[in-house]
Amino acid sequence: xxxxxxxxxxxxxxxxxxxxxxxxxxxxxxxxxxxxxxxxxxxxxxxxxxxxxxxxxxxxxxxxxxxxxxxxxxxxxxxxxxxxxxxxxxxxxx
Numbered sequence: 001x002x003x004x005x006x007x008x009x010x011x012x013x014x015x016x017x018x019x020x021x022x023x024x025x026x027x028x029x030x031x032x033x034x035x036x037x038x039x040x041x042x043x044x045x046x047x048x049x050x051x052x053x054x055x056x057x058x059x060x061x062x063x064x065x066x067x068x069x070x071x072x073x074x075x076x077x078x079x080x081x082x083x084x085x086x087x088x089x090x091x092x093x094x
Contacts, residue, residue: 029076
């Protein structure tokens, strides 16, 4: 496992400063995706391609995922932290 696959990439490349709760929600989205879908959401052959996909929020949820799971993952993996779910919103969804 490569740390870049689950690290809040926006912090790693200094797009945003560290905002603990927002980064934690991002990491939760990555981990939930991996647990529920069996793979990481962002896949690429090179680190540069990986970063580009992450910055665009470009990932595919497997077709066999329920609508509820798909919606939760999409809301957890929003690139801009201002629009990402807050922990209280996550709790209300589950």
